[in-house]
Amino acid sequence: MTALYLPPFVRLGGGALNDLPDALRLAGLKTPFLITDQFMASSGLLDRVSTLLHEAGIELRAFTDAVPDPTITSVNAALTALREGRHDCVIGLGGGSPIDTAKMVAVLAVHDTTPASLRAPFMQDEPGLAIVAIPTTAGTGSEATRVTVITDETTDEKMLCMGAAYQPRIAIVDYELTLSMPQRLTADTGTDALTHALEAYVSRRASPFTDALALTAMARIWKYLPAACTDPGNHEARAAVMQGAFEAGMAFSNASVALVHGMSRPIGAHFHVAHGLSNAMLLPEITAWSLPGAKQRYATCARVMGLAGEDDPDSVAGAILVDALRKRNAEIGVPSPRTFGLNAARWDNLLPLMAEQALASGSPANNPRIPDADDIIELYRRVWA
Known part of the structure; x- marks a missing residue:
């Protein structure tokens, strides 16, 4: 027998980002919290996402300080920001780092644990908040995976964390978001x-x-x-x-x-x-x-x-x-x-x-x-x- 883990709601192709409000509706999600980095925030893409959702009657709160190779410190900062509101899902917008941050935050928002306790071979299958992945690079595949990688900055260890809880519920795979990649x-x-x-x-x-x-x-x-x-x-x-x-x-x-x-x-x-x-x-x-x-x-x-x-x-x-x-x-x-x-x-x-x-x-x-x-x-x- 083969067990398969796949995102249940996928939008694939040019302009797929425009379907984000409809995908959230189909998934029964209404109160998103978005995690991205300063570049995405300054590029205008965060504003575009916020406007898309606002016009659909969905208000967005965002954390814009995700860092490359996400650390425990950056994850905890995003988690603190999320807890200032009430949310049913976490959107990761950007490359693999914001999406990996969003995955870990979605789990920690529900489960009283730490990234170090979650590293492989431990499997975190019990779900946290729903995860929405919007990649702006073509490579990490994080929008399709049930893994995340978080760095323990005190030991310089990249911790591989695995389980069904990290599987995105929605993947928005829009190649037009990669046209400006260097x-x-x-x-x-x-x-x-x-x-x-x-x-x-x-x-x-x-x-x-x-x-x-x-x-x-x-x-x-x-x-x-x-x-x-x-x-x-x-x-x-x-x-x-x-x-x-x-x-x-x-x-x-x-x-x-x-x-x-x-x-x-x-x-x-x-x-x-x-x-x-x-x-x-x-x-x-x-x-x-x-x-x-x-x-x-x-x-x-x-x-x-x-x-x-x-x-x-x-x-x-x-x-x-x-x-x-x-x-x-x-x-x-x-x-x-x-x-x-x-x-x-x-x-x-x-x-x-x-x-x-x-x-x-x-x-x-x-x-x-x-x-x-x-x-x-x-x-x-x-x-x-």
């Missing part, structure tokens, strides 16, 4: 989505349902991400990458991610590298190391992405995939940790702790080839070089 953010979040799809497909928890979503997402993102990077106003490319990111989000929410994500979170926590960028730094080398554990599956990825032919042996197709990932990183300007400017001595000193934190997240156990701490340390060194 090239670096487009590349990083798009590669994050590609990693979601690829890892969901090779995950030990994959199913036929998640396979279909992951393969479709891979094909879309691989084909259209370069155009979205170089031609930001390209509606066809933006729509394809946004849909691919949503499909990848549904895939990995149900099949889980694997070693790339397990190793990526400690890099983000200790060095404050954007999550999509740290995934991109890792993806080629981790894929190369993992190939022996799922040769046929990686070969299928290469074929679906249009990199290898049906007549290519699996071993050849896998090698083509790794080579293509390396070339794509060069094409879209993904640096190594070294060329990005991270401190070499600190990197080396933190390797045992980062390996421990990667394993503790549980994600590496889903990988087709399962590493131990020494393997992960060696892979971090390989990625650095």
Whole structure:
């Protein structure tokens, strides 16, 4: 048996934001609290959302101080603001960070607990307030997932929190909200989505349902991400990458991610590298190391992405995939940790702790080839070089 977790109310496509009031009505939600960041507040998008809801007879209260890599402190500040009113749902507007903040606030608004108590392997299935996700980047897939990641700033640990309580009730997936994304953010979040799809497909928890979503997402993102990077106003490319990111989000929410994500979170926590960028730094080398554990599956990825032919042996197709990932990183300007400017001595000193934190997240156990701490340390060194 396969258990599936999907957002029940979805609006997908250009202009989908305009359907937010109707989606709230269908979900029986009337008193939203919105979490976003200062950029979204100053861009005019928050005003647009507020006006949409006001014209539909729905009044909105908002918290505009969400931070990248949301911390316990920022979550508690948003929770305090929410408790100043009466609300039946929390809207996350922005990239993955405001949406992840909204997910945690929605749970803490109902349950007397802490983010540290909720980190994996604990599963928070008992619901909190309803969650509404409105992504403005194409990559995190948070609008489709039952996970959130919160940073404990006292320990520099990115805590993975999981459970049905974090599953958005409404997802508004409007590619037009991504048209102003800069090239670096487009590349990083798009590669994050590609990693979601690829890892969901090779995950030990994959199913036929998640396979279909992951393969479709891979094909879309691989084909259209370069155009979205170089031609930001390209509606066809933006729509394809946004849909691919949503499909990848549904895939990995149900099949889980694997070693790339397990190793990526400690890099983000200790060095404050954007999550999509740290995934991109890792993806080629981790894929190369993992190939022996799922040769046929990686070969299928290469074929679906249009990199290898049906007549290519699996071993050849896998090698083509790794080579293509390396070339794509060069094409879209993904640096190594070294060329990005991270401190070499600190990197080396933190390797045992980062390996421990990667394993503790549980994600590496889903990988087709399962590493131990020494393997992960060696892979971090390989990625650095």
